[in-house]
Amino acid sequence: MPTVREALAEAAQVLRSSGIDTARLDAEVLLAFVLKVSRTDLYVKNDRVIPNNKLREFLAAVARRSRREPVAYITGEKEFMSLPFLVNRKVLIPRPETEVLVEWVIERAGDSQVIVDVGTGSGAIAVSLATYLPKARIWAVDISDAALEVARENAARLGVRERIQFLNSSLLDGIPAGLDGKVDWIIANLPYIPSAEVSWLQPEVSQYEPHTALDGGGDGLYLYRELVIRAYEVLATGGWLCLEMGTGQTEGLTKLLPEERWGEGIQVLQDYAGLDRFIVIRKKT
Ligand SMILES: C[S@@+](CC[C@H](N)C(=O)[O-])C[C@H]1O[C@@H](n2cnc3c(N)ncnc32)[C@H](O)[C@@H]1O
Structure with missing residues (x-):
């Protein structure tokens, strides 16, 4: 031996x-x-x-x-924001770059904020925010029941199950109308890979991760195009919309947030590699 x-x-x-x-x-x-x-x-x-x-x-x-199966699917676990998340092939493996956005939000979110995580997957964003912002009220939305099951389990294991409302919904469709104008933060890491590029990705991604977590339609912005419309209604005045995107999508995504509607305050944040990775914008007051 x-x-x-x-x-x-x-x-x-x-x-x-x-x-x-x-x-x-x-x-x-x-x-x-x-x-x-x-x-x-x-x-x-x-x-x-x-x-x-x-x-x-x-x-x-x-x-x-x-x-070429990813290590995280073999071990069934991936660390995100220093927390151990269960993962399986029904959810995207949380990426370290997404931590940049989560940290950015944690530094700015005051007490008792209402936060919606759209496309929660393993619950990485929602569960981390619930952990590090103990007074926040959080909604975690996904179109996949299997993903929501994993997210719920992660929330339970990490002791924040009671603080997150899980919702099977396409984008913000299922958010109760009573929340319109009351949400302080909408955070979304939705699929943003252009359809034609999904098969070019590393085999770890293209052959193992769920395509519903990757494929963002023709130009990759299909879901964001729809999300930003309803997001404007759901956000409180002064609320933040925070979106993760792919490299080369800064211009396309910026165009979805016209100045006359959203105001001028669009910010582009970079990931650890210095690449444009997030757009954040505040609903004008
Ligand atoms: C890129 S993964 C992100 C997962 C997690 N938020 C993270 O950062 O690790 C995108 C997630 O969006 C979900 N999704 C895809 N289309 C959706 C839709 N129309 N409405 C809500 N969620 C959707 C997928 O099921 C997947 O879990």
Whole structure:
């Protein structure tokens, strides 16, 4: 039976030959997951022999990864905003860049704000905001029941289930009319990849993540085009609309928010790579 060091070297080699750039890291994450230890423990005890049943589990995980399944779907977990989120193939794996937007909102949202997360997926945005803004009232909307199930479970595990209303709705259609003009923040990370580009994405994304979480129609802005109309009615005066977008969509998305309606205050925020990634705008007062 191989030691930790030997198994890691072998697995990294298999993953590298499948074209995975992060082969060694992925092998470590998968072995740590199977052995239920930290990655640091793997280094400290790298002469430890891996028991047979664990070795079988590890080899199965490596085989899945070598078919380009994302690590997070294999482990069933992804960290976002320092919180452990359950994920499965019904939800997009939360991306680190989305944390930039969530942090931006947390820094600015005062007490007792009403927040709507449109296209909640795993609940990454809604659950993080509920955790870090303990007085906020939050609505989490998705068109996918399976995604809402994951989001509800994440909220329950992280102790904020009672503070979030989950709603199966297309965009803001199901938001009660009583909330019109009362919402302080609408945050949306909706599908924004142009349809023709979905199949060009990395196999981890195009073959494993749900296309309802990726495909944003012809130019990628199909859903945002519709969202901004109702968002204006739902937002309170002075409320914020915050949208995540793809590279190259700044101009197209800006055009959906005309100055005569929304005012001049459009801001473009960058992600960790310095790319335009978010548009935020405040409904004029
Ligand atoms: C890009 S994922 C974002 C998930 C999560 N907010 C995040 O940042 O990790 C987009 C989500 O929007 C949902 N969605 C797609 N079309 C929708 C629609 N018309 N109304 C509401 N949600 C929609 C998808 O089911 C998916 O969960």
